[in-house]
Amino acid sequence: MSLGLLFCILGAVSFGLLGCVSKMAERRRCNSSAVVLWMICWAALFMLGRTLTQSPIVHLTWPVVALAVGFGLCATIAFLAFQISIEIGKVTVGWLFMNLSAGVPALVSMWLYGEKLTPLKSVAFGLALISLFCLFQGNRLEAREATHEKSR
């Protein structure tokens, strides 16, 4: 169990560093499209290697390919939008938005698979909305303060 918890923490650090690395790449004036392109290239190559070494080799059907292409495009657009956003916004807020996006499939699941809206989910959605309100309002106030400082 303690080794399991260590892996949990490693997961947190790994994902956290992912957010930091994207900001570091931006600070070093890397091209956003190129960074995301290479990232998906490396990840696709790793997954291809893993696919070819597993036995038995599993073949994809056309519906699964269509599913992978559709949702893969969604993920690529998200990565690219995040990488571009940190050129003008803050990485902390951008990374939080990446994680808050988990609420969207939860909503779709309720609609598509008839999953129940539990009290815990209701609270989570409510807090997510409050958080989004605070983040957008906070951003508006930061922009206003920056304008005041410039005009002085």
Place this chain on the structure above:
Amino acid sequence: MKSPGRFVWILLMLVVLLTNGMGAFGLKVLSAWGLPAGIKFPYLTVWYAAGLPLIGIPMLVRGVYGGFKELRWGALYAVLSLGGQLAMSYALDYGVPGSVVYPVAVGGSILVVALAGRLLFGEKMHPLSWAGVGIGIVAVILLGVSAS
């Protein structure tokens, strides 16, 4: 942040909000179709590769080429992404319940980024934004707990 920049930022955040979560939704559809677990790897190969023409073609048209610098950062990005996924899956294999794995990994990652944003990148935020980050972490943890 200038107002045109702010408008673009809001637009980008809305795009992130709508597309990032949906990107992972395919795995849920796969499990609902009752397909063998081994299909995950070829599925993810196509899932990652799907974005190559989407980004690559406009780059070629504009004559933008990623240099060695981008190649290195992209590789690090990929290693950390896959490393995070592997660490979470090993944690589950070692018997840690999903209701613990998800909040620790995701909540912890936001904390790491928030600390780095403040200490490494010198990001200053309005107290309302910090409140948004705090409430957002709780919301993400609760979403994870309710899903596991």
